[in-house]
Amino acid sequence: MTGPALEPDVTLSATAPVLEVRDLSVEFRTPHGTVNAVNGVSFALDRGETLAILGESGSGKSVTAQAVMDLIDSPPGFVTGGEILFHGQDLLANRHLHHQVRGQSITMIFQDALSALNPVFTVGWQIGEQLRVHRGMSRRDARARVIELMELVKIPYAAARVDDYPHEFSGGMRQRVMIAMALALDPEVLIADEPTTALDVTVQAQVMALLEDLQRDLGMSLILITHDLGVVTDMAHRVSVMYAGRVVEEGDVYSVFKNPAHPYTEGLMSSMPKATHGDQKLVPITGAPPSLANIPSGCPFHPRCPYMRPDTCVNEHPPLREVVAGRRSACHFAEEVFS
Amino acid sequence: MTGEPLLKVDGLVKEFPLGRRLLGVGEIGAVKAVDGVSFELARGETLGIVGESGCGKSTVAKTLVRLEEPTAGTATFEGEDIFAMSPKRLRKLRREIQIIFQDPYGSLNPRMTVGDIVTEAWDIHRDTVPRRERKKRAGELLERVGLDASMMNRYPHQFSGGQRQRIGIARALTLRPKIIVCDEPVSALDVSVQAQVMNLLEEIQDDFGLSYIFIAHDLSVVRHISDRVGVMYLGRIVEIGDEKAIYDEATHPYTQALLSAAPNPDPDEAAAAKANRIVLEGDVPNPADPPSGCNFRTRCWKADEKCAEEDPALIDRFGHGHPAACHYAEVRHPVA
Numbered sequence: 001m002t003g004p005a006l007e008p009d010v011t012l013s014a015t016a017p018v019l020e021v022r023d024l025s026v027e028f029r030t031p032h033g034t035v036n037a038v039n040g041v042s043f044a045l046d047r048g049e050t051l052a053i054l055g056e057s058g059s060g061k062s063v064t065a066q067a068v069m070d071l072i073d074s075p076p077g078f079v080t081g082g083e084i085l086f087h088g089q090d091l092l093a094n095r096h097l098h099h100q101v102r103g104q105s106i107t108m109i110f111q112d113a114l115s116a117l118n119p120v121f122t123v124g125w126q127i128g129e130q131l132r133v134h135r136g137m138s139r140r141d142a143r144a145r146v147i148e149l150m151e152l153v154k155i156p157y158a159a160a161r162v163d164d165y166p167h168e169f170s171g172g173m174r175q176r177v178m179i180a181m182a183l184a185l186d187p188e189v190l191i192a193d194e195p196t197t198a199l200d201v202t203v204q205a206q207v208m209a210l211l212e213d214l215q216r217d218l219g220m221s222l223i224l225i226t227h228d229l230g231v232v233t234d235m236a237h238r239v240s241v242m243y244a245g246r247v248v249e250e251g252d253v254y255s256v257f258k259n260p261a262h263p264y265t266e267g268l269m270s271s272m273p274k275a276t277h278g279d280q281k282l283v284p285i286t287g288a289p290p291s292l293a294n295i296p297s298g299c300p301f302h303p304r305c306p307y308m309r310p311d312t313c314v315n316e317h318p319p320l321r322e323v324v325a326g327r328r329s330a331c332h333f334a335e336e337v338f339s
Numbered sequence: 340m341t342g343e344p345l346l347k348v349d350g351l352v353k354e355f356p357l358g359r360r361l362l363g364v365g366e367i368g369a370v371k372a373v374d375g376v377s378f379e380l381a382r383g384e385t386l387g388i389v390g391e392s393g394c395g396k397s398t399v400a401k402t403l404v405r406l407e408e409p410t411a412g413t414a415t416f417e418g419e420d421i422f423a424m425s426p427k428r429l430r431k432l433r434r435e436i437q438i439i440f441q442d443p444y445g446s447l448n449p450r451m452t453v454g455d456i457v458t459e460a461w462d463i464h465r466d467t468v469p470r471r472e473r474k475k476r477a478g479e480l481l482e483r484v485g486l487d488a489s490m491m492n493r494y495p496h497q498f499s500g501g502q503r504q505r506i507g508i509a510r511a512l513t514l515r516p517k518i519i520v521c522d523e524p525v526s527a528l529d530v531s532v533q534a535q536v537m538n539l540l541e542e543i544q545d546d547f548g549l550s551y552i553f554i555a556h557d558l559s560v561v562r563h564i565s566d567r568v569g570v571m572y573l574g575r576i577v578e579i580g581d582e583k584a585i586y587d588e589a590t591h592p593y594t595q596a597l598l599s600a601a602p603n604p605d606p607d608e609a610a611a612a613k614a615n616r617i618v619l620e621g622d623v624p625n626p627a628d629p630p631s632g633c634n635f636r637t638r639c640w641k642a643d644e645k646c647a648e649e650d651p652a653l654i655d656r657f658g659h660g661h662p663a664a665c666h667y668a669e670v671r672h673p674v675a
Binding site: 056057170171172173200201202203204205206208209227228229230231232233234253254255257258267268269270271272273274275276277278280282283284285286288289304 | 391392499500501502529530531532533534535537538556558559560562563582583586596597598600601602603604605606607608609612613616618619622623673
C-alpha cells in the first residue's frame with residue numbers, strides 16, 4: 001500500500017495506534033440552545049482492527065465520525081476539545097494535515113449510498129475522480145484502475161457497468177460503488193457509518209462479507225458505526241458503546257456482550273428479541289434516550305437505570321475506568337453490574 | 340386454534356399499473372405487488388408476515404383495511420367478504436379491523452391534540468361511546484398504553500417516537516376492534532424503546548382479546564410476537580407455519596437463507612451462525628418482470644430446469660407438517 005504524499009516535516013509514529021481519539025467534544029450552537037452531541041469521547045484503533053461504535057439515534061456516534069473526517073459544518077457545529085491523533089499526529093492542531101489525511105488515508109462510507117453519489121455523473125467518473133486529482137492519473141489509466149476497483153468490490157460486469165449512472169444500480173450495488181470509491185486511494189482506515197442499515201438482510205449479508213474480505217486482504221482498519229447489535233458481533237473485534245455523547249462501555253465484543261459492565265449495555269442485550277429463541281421475555285430499558293440539549297446531571301443514564309443510587313448517580317459523573325483488564329465502563333457500580 | 344377462522348384471505352392479488360398512455364386512456368402493463376396470497380387468522384392469534392422490501396407485505400396490510408383496493412381475491416371476516424363490502428358496510432367494518440403504521444411521525448395529524456386524535460373515531464361512530472364519557476375513556480386508554488391522561492392536550496410533536504407509537508396504539512383500540520393489522524410498528528424505534536412497545540402489544544392483546552396481523556422485516560421481532568409466520572418473497576407466501584416450524588425447521592431455501600443472513604447478537608451463537616451462513620447471490624428480481632416458474636430460482640442454489648418451468652404450489656409435499664412453495668423443500672436446522 002502506498003500512503004498519502006504527506007509533507008516531509010510531518011513524522012508519523014509507527015508504534016502509536018493508527019487512529020486515536022482523545023476526549024473529543026463537539027457541540028452545536030443553535031437558536032434553541034446548545035446541543036452537546038459529543039462529550040469527551042476516547043477510543044483507539046489498531047492496524048487491521050475492526051472497532052464498532054454502537055449506539056442508538058442521538059448517541060453521538062455519527063458526529064464523532066464526522067469530526068474525524070472534518071465534516072462538521074461550522075457554525076453551528078464546533079469541536080470544543082480533544083485530540084484526533086493519526087499515527088500520533090494531532091489532526092485538530094494541523095488543519096492542513098487533517099485535509100491531506102481525510103479522504104486519502106481515512107475514508108468514509110455512508111448509510112444512504114444513493115444520496116452520497118452524484119446522480120449526473122457515471123459511477124466510473126465518480127470513482128476515478130480522486131485518482132485523476134490526487135494521483136494525477138490520465139483518464140485512460142484512471143478508467144482502467146476504476147474497473148479493477150469495481151471488480152475488487154465484486155460488481156458483476158464491471159467493464160460494462162463503469163459508464164452507468166447511480167440510479168441504474170440496486171441499493172446493494174450502490175453501496176459497493178461507495179466502497180470502491182472509498183478504497184481508491186488505498187486508505188489505512190475506513191469508517192463505515194451504518195453501511196448496511198438501508199439494505200435488506202440478504203443483501204446486508206453480502207456487503208458485510210465483502211467488507212470483511214477487503215479488510216483482511218488490504219490490511220485496513222475499520223470503524224463500524226451501527227445501532228445493530230447483531231452487526232457488531234458479526235464483524236467487530238472491539239466495541240465502544242455510546243450513550244448521550246459519551247462512551248459508556250468498551251472492550252472486546254465477546255466479553256462485553258457476554259457479561260456487560262454497564263447497565264445500558266445490559267439493558268440493550270435484554271431488549272433484543274432473538275430469532276433463535278421463541279419464548280424469551282423482553283426486559284426493556286424504561287423511558288427514552290435523553291435530548292442532547294438537556295442531558296441529565298451526574299450519570300446521563302441515571303433516570304433509566306435499575307442500579308441507580310440517588311446521591312451518587314444524580315450528582316457525580318462517572319468516568320470511563322477499567323473494571324477488569326481490557327474492559328472499561330463509565331458506571332459508579334460497574335463491578336456490581338459485571339458480577 | 341380450532342373452529343372457524345376469524346379472517347380467511349384467499350387468492351389476494353394486487354396489481355399496480357406501471358404507467359398510463361397519453362391522455363390517460365389505457366394502462367401500460369402492471370406490477371403484481373401481491374400475487375395470490377392466502378392465509379387464515381384464528382381468534383386471539385398473531386400471524387407474522389415477514390419479508391424484504393418490495394415483497395408485498397405492506398400491500399397485504401393495506402388491502403385488508405381497504406386502504407388499497409385489491410385486484411382479485413376474497414377476505415372473509417365473520418362470513419362476509421371485506422373486498423366486496425359497500426362503503427356503508429365498510430364503515431362498520433372499521434370498528435372490527437384497525438391498523439397501526441410504521442411511521443409514528445407521519446401517521447398522527449400534527450394539528451390535532453392527542454385527545455382529539457384518540458376521540459376522533461367516537462365522533463364518527465357516534466353510537467359507541469356517549470359524548471360525556473369520551474374524555475374519561477380517552478384518558479383511561481392513554482393510561483393503558485403507558486401515557487399520562489394529563490397529556491391529552493398536547494400535540495404529537497411534543498412526544499418521542501416511542502410515545503407516538505403508543506398514541507397510535509391507543510387510537511387503534513378506541514373502537515374495540517377484533518383485529519389490529521400492525522405494519523412495521525417497531526421498525527422506526529430504537530432497540531431500547533422497541534422492546535417496550537412489543538411488550539405493550541402483547542399485554543393489550545390479552546386484555547382486549549385481539550388478533551394481530553404483524554408485518555415486519557425483522558425476523559427476531561416477528562418470531563418474538565407471532566404464533567404463526569408466513570414468509571413472503573416477490574408477492575407470494577413461500578412458506579407458512581407455526582413460529583417454531585418456520586424458525587427451527589424451515590424447508591424453503593429462501594426462508595433458510597433469510598434466517599441465516601440475519602446477524603445474531605448472542606456472542607455464544609454468533610460464530611457458528613456466521614460460519615453456516617447462506618449468502619445469496621444477486622438481488623430480488625424486478626417484480627414487473629418476474630422469472631418464469633419459481634420466483635426464487637434466480638437466486639436459489641437448488642434450482643434446476645423444473646424450477647424454471649413449473650411454478651411450485653404452496654403445499655406440504657414431503658410431510659414436513661407445514662407448506663412450502665419449493666419443489667425441493669427439505670428441513671435445514673439453524674445453527675445455535
